Amino acid sequence: MIDMPGMGNMMIVTGISEMSKSRVRIEIDGEFAFVLYKGELRVYGIKEGNELDREHYETLMQEVLPKRAKLRAMNLLKSRSYTYMQLLNKLLDGGYPEKLAKEAVDYTESFGYVNDEQYVRDFIEYNKERKTRQRMLTDLIQRGISKQLFEQIFDEEVGEDSTSFEAEQIKEWIRKKKFSPEEASMEDMRKMTAFLYRKGFSFDVIRNVLSLDITSI
Numbered sequence: 001m002i003d004m005p006g007m008g009n010m011m012i013v014t015g016i017s018e019m020s021k022s023r024v025r026i027e028i029d030g031e032f033a034f035v036l037y038k039g040e041l042r043v044y045g046i047k048e049g050n051e052l053d054r055e056h057y058e059t060l061m062q063e064v065l066p067k068r069a070k071l072r073a074m075n076l077l078k079s080r081s082y083t084y085m086q087l088l089n090k091l092l093d094g095g096y097p098e099k100l101a102k103e104a105v106d107y108t109e110s111f112g113y114v115n116d117e118q119y120v121r122d123f124i125e126y127n128k129e130r131k132t133r134q135r136m137l138t139d140l141i142q143r144g145i146s147k148q149l150f151e152q153i154f155d156e157e158v159g160e161d162s163t164s165f166e167a168e169q170i171k172e173w174i175r176k177k178k179f180s181p182e183e184a185s186m187e188d189m190r191k192m193t194a195f196l197y198r199k200g201f202s203f204d205v206i207r208n209v210l211s212l213d214i215t216s217i
Helices: 038-043 054-079 084-093 098-110 116-127 133-142 147-157 159-177 186-198 203-210
Strands: 013-018 023-028 031-037
Touching: 023 038, 031 038, 031 054, 054 084, 054 098, 084 098, 116 133, 116 147, 133 147, 159 186, 159 203, 186 203
Parallel strands: none
Antiparallel strands: 013 023, 023 031
């Protein structure tokens, strides 16, 4: 059975605030409970200052909102892929209770619609020509991916080619910048090294590439 606020006591609707033209945020006993459509206030007899019928509460939390959360999650996934954390946060931002939001994301994950491992593989494949390993790691951590999962998959996808992977990216930046190490001054070399380091490349790889004869690339 789902936990209810004020178990054994009256549940008082202490706040109803507008979220949009069609949706309102409901507080029960001073705490956030859920978000409903305005028309549902009448259907379930919800008025600020009044007691909320427990049967109505159970209907909302066990039937109406779980289905709505799952449908919302599935609709979000139609337009783009999400990590587990991204999809969970979208549902939380939409006003779904944490427990129901997690259940909805777990539901999509059980069918493979949310798959963090595949998300990382796709992300690496799409970005490997233009982002450094460190930049990809930083981006994915912000999306809820662990460093351990990223490094595991990156090693599987790139493996022993990691150094040459970075070297090729550095050479591409050199091309774009029309930079020639052989003709560059010490100050120019320092600026280029600093630029590449800020992009996330390791100093050892930067040094090795800049010391190569790349006049033909």
